[in-house]
Amino acid sequence: MTGLGADDCSDTDLLAAIADGDRAALRVLYERHQPWLTARLRRRCSDPDLVVSAIQDTFLAVWRGAGRWNGTGEPAAWMWGIAIRQLIGKLRRKRLPTMAWPEVERSRITVDLTTAEDRVLLGVEHGDLAGALNGLSPELRAVVQATVLDGLTTREAARLLGIPPGTVKTRMLRARIQLRGALA
């Protein structure tokens, strides 16, 4: 980066620099985004090698495709879209038992919530959403997470979870009915 400290640059500026072939900008972007992307992919794939390879391909795709970013929206969300699809592409090639859902105690975090987004997500405003989600079986929750939170299509979710697309649809339907009942 010339003349600008790494901290001053927005992700959008970095992407513009990467599109011009600035490798230092890619490094800054990597340092900012690799940790959370890796952690998020790890929750969706139990094979650490596959996650590493997906992360590498993601930043390679960013390096080559930064010029294709349309400049609107959040670069982080754009990169997540690339990362999860890289992972799905690899899962398709290498049929693996996927989805290790760690069985941990269902401790709820108590935090000071101030924004609408966070209020909805932790279920202050619309009934107990967290409780309702926790009430879903792990299979149904995985489908809700893949389609709603990760923004995947039915087919992509099916590949990620290693189940047929029809099953994704029926599980989503069941999850919706169950959530509606729990939140009513």
Add this chain to the structure above:
Amino acid sequence: MTTWHAPPDVLQRYATGDVDDVTACSLEAHLEQCAVCRSAMAASADPLLAEAMWDGIVDRVDQPRPQAIERILRRLGFDEGSARLTAATPALRVAWLAAVALVVGLVVLACQQTGSDATFLAIAPILPLAGVAAVFAPGVDPAGEIGSATPLFGFGLVLRRAEVVLVTSFATLLIGALALPGLDARDAGWVLPALALSCTTIAMVGRAPVVPLASILGGSWLVGVTVLTYLDGPGFGVADTIAFDAPVQLSFGLALAAAIAVVLRRSDLDLIDLGA
């Protein structure tokens, strides 16, 4: 912008996979929007893993971008090495593809001018044969000398290249055939001879010199259909000769089946010295 930030211990537990799903969902939605929490995660990330992954990325950034054909092969499920080696087939180079397209285009044009499909039907079986001969012939592939010194350079690779040649030539020919004047069922009669001639050549690799064999096979076909057309007298085209009748077509089919059987049964294929 959000004013709330995830507690550091929750982020820490999320990074190690030690939070429940609902908390994880909530955090993930938040992380997508919040640069502060993302950098908090970056601070506690594993630096060794980060460096190792970065080295891998830089390594790939430095590599030349694979050719389009190689990327297509990768998508079709070839692994990286096979994709590169297959894409290095002379037949896949633009020059070869352009030459095939040019020949097919000119032949089809000539057929449309004369209103007869004779030229196309006579030439069509020769084109894939020439491609196959180029794959197997010594001296055509500039990397052949290097390739023959590697352990990977077995018959399997050459066979795969031959498949690619056949597929590309046939695709071009099929497109050309659709533009033929007065297209009918007999115009499909070039397919079996083309396959039979190419596969016979492949089956004989290592037992007979490739280029002379391909020349003899292709020459026989050309001379054969020319003589037959001449014998039929004026008013009859190439497609009217017995070469396009069911019995001859059937024997081309049988020859094709025999050639495929020979290729599949040959156990000495990996030992063939293609440089010879």
